[in-house]
Amino acid sequence: MKFKHLALTTALALALAAGPVAAQSGPSAISGAVEEFAAMRDGVKLAANVFKPTGKGPWPVIISRTPYLKDGPKDRENAPAQLASQAKRYTDAGYVFVVQDTRGKGRSEGAYLAFENDIEDGYDTLEWIAAQPWSNGKVGITGGSALGITGNAAAMAAHPALKAAYVVVAPSDLGEYRAPGGVPKEKDTSGWLREQGVEDKVIEASRARIGDDVFWNRGSMSAKRKYIRIPMFNVGGWYDIFSEGATGNFAWLQNHGAKGARGNQKVLMGPFGHGELSGDLAYPAYEQALKSAGDQELRWFDHWLKGAPNGIMDEPPVSYFMMASARKGAPSPKNRMMTSANWPPAHREIRYYLTADKGLSPAPPTAEASKTTYRFDPAKPVETVGGANLTFDRGPMDQRAIPERQDYLRFQTPVLDKDLVIAGPVRVELNAATDGADTDFMAKLVDVYPDGYEAIVLDAPVRARFRNGRMTDDIKPMTPNAPEELVIDLWGTAITFEKGHRIALHITSSNSPRFEVNPNTGEAPKGARLKPRVAVNSVYHDAAHPSALVLPVIYPED
Known part of the structure; x- marks a missing residue:
């Protein structure tokens, strides 16, 4: 399994997005892409880079919806090359790859409201994709961090074209993440929102609403994951800010989900965080396990979007890294990957x-x-x-x-x-x-x-x-x-x-x-x-x- 996509997602998460600029469909700033616009139900147009495989379509489609700029931040010189390389991984595998600026970000129109529109916008984007001549009507959604949040939102919207999702480090409830135990996160929540251009008055209004109400539950996975009807592969890290989201969403959907979701979930938990770990511990056994695991994401989509008999659903639903003594240079052999039929394991x-x-x-x-x-x-x-x-x-x-x-x-x-x-x-x-x-x-x-x-x-x-x-x-x-x-x-x-x-x-x-x-x-x-x-x-x-x-x-x- 490779986490180049996750690493890029995390890096871009720290970049301040530019304001939206509307334009007509045409060549993209990223090599190999065409920029196209999808109209939402309220008339707002969202910009996307569309990368197509060589040959004759139509093809299955994989999409990521990002607030971190589909063309990459202007101050990151290697971002266009990284994004083109990421897209090539999908197109070489026979997929159209679409990466879309979310509402109010990059070249998309509208106002950015930090995940408040992503259920409706996710549905409307899938409606648009399903109608395109390059699409065969089978769509998967992928992404990590904020892109995982928009992926979860699209899954809850339950468009019939969406057949599977691969979600890396995303929460079950933004409200619980922003204020676990009722205590607001200061630097990560308020600081991140400011970096995304959210006004202080909006942040303060959010901080004042710590109670459980419809404001928090509008996009809550725990309140609305009952509408999800697709297989989802969740990836989480034991030191990640959203670790509970990966295990919690897997466990509920696997055991209590709707038809199509129940029994068709997978989760992988590793010893990583939302970025590089600090401190004197390291887990080389995990890196070695990833090298020998193959590309689980493409295997997942090949199975659910192409019907490939690759055996991925014959493997244990839960894979997790058992951490142990791990001082740098002297890790214990008891650091290893383990599997189980469910999460949590019997204990x-x-x-x-x-x-x-x-x-x-x-x-x-x-x-x-x-x-x-x-x-x-x-x-x-x-x-x-x-x-x-x-x-x-x-x-x-x-x-x-x-x-x-x-x-x-x-x-x-x-x-x-x-x-x-x-x-x-x-x-x-x-x-x-x-x-x-x-x-x-x-x-x-x-x-x-x-x-x-x-x-x-x-x-x-x-x-x-x-x-x-x-x-x-x-x-x-x-x-x-x-x-x-x-x-x-x-x-x-x-x-x-x-x-x-x-x-x-x-x-x-x-x-x-x-x-x-x-x-x-x-x-x-x-x-x-x-x-x-x-x-x-x-x-x-x-x-x-x-x-x-x-x-x-x-x-x-x-």
Whole structure:
């Protein structure tokens, strides 16, 4: 499998798009392409580069819909050559390749509204493709990141011409991605939207709407994937900003999807992020596995658009990389690809309970009263070090970069006397309290190496007032100093905590600039008037209020 397309997508994601310029159909700025325009239902015309194979058509078609400019950013000299090379890969395989500027981007007309029009525009674009003389009426859609989001939108639109999709690193819900646990992502969401030319007033209005409402669910996969009727191949990364989207969309469509979707899904999860990983870990076994895997994307489309008997549907639906000790230059042989019939694989939930001495124990606590208290000052947030980031350092970075501080709690197991292997969803059941109406709690799953390297595996937050959910009736302030359970969904992973390592859970109340810093006032962002305050937060670990890290343990035969 090759990820040149993904690499290009990620690189272009950081480029600021130019304003739209309407034009007549004709030669494209990219070699080998013809620029054509498709009219949407409201009359807006969207520009596309169309690359055709040699010979006589019509042919099956593969399309990507991009906000990152079909002709490439003007300041990237090699973009046209890269895009032409990408297109040649499809045309050499016997497909027309279409790459279209989304509404308001590049040479397309209209206003850019960050994925708000892509269900309708996706449908209308497929209607246009199906009517072209070079199209045989069978279409596949492909793309990563923002292009994966537009691919999901087109799949939900359920045009009959769309026969299959290949989606790389895309979310299930933009609302959940932009504010996991009700905590807005600061640098990646607000920063990315600004790079795309979205006005600050629009960004602030979005930040003010963290609750669950129709605004967020209009393009939500979890709300509308029931309309998808096609086979989809999802690709995700364990350190990617959208990792839950790949596994979550696969699992739902594979097991509960409509006719055409159910039972026809595949997912591949690898040890990569939304760009190059930072830190001292590397996974050469994954790169080697890709070299020997062949081009899964073209095999996928050959099967579903051409009826090629290539055996791809005889292979396991789930392929995932089991991470293990992976210091650069000394990776463990326990890093390897694994397969399963479904996601998550069959597993047993095991709890590691927080203890008063900063330990993690499989034994439930017995103390009548036990808690750890710290002061969270929003003026002095904990700095982000790695994790699933987009626009800055990402991946399994060493959390020792965060110094010892009273508001950063490190709980860990004794040194492991045998391997512990997990694959599936991870969560934290945290009994906690604050002295005000609202605050945040952050959790990190960490693999501690024998030399002390603290490799972050997963991290996620919860905003206390959203502890029961984001529907209007669920949102409620905390009762000061009264402990309540707050569940932190860390999403999923697959990792072997090897003998000699420790498993750690880090708890704090800030992670900046990854997440917005809570002012601890309980006010909604819009119209906030109170000054930020220092919160006194407590994590409980007694018999009546146990806190635990919940891990999905599997038992591979080897």
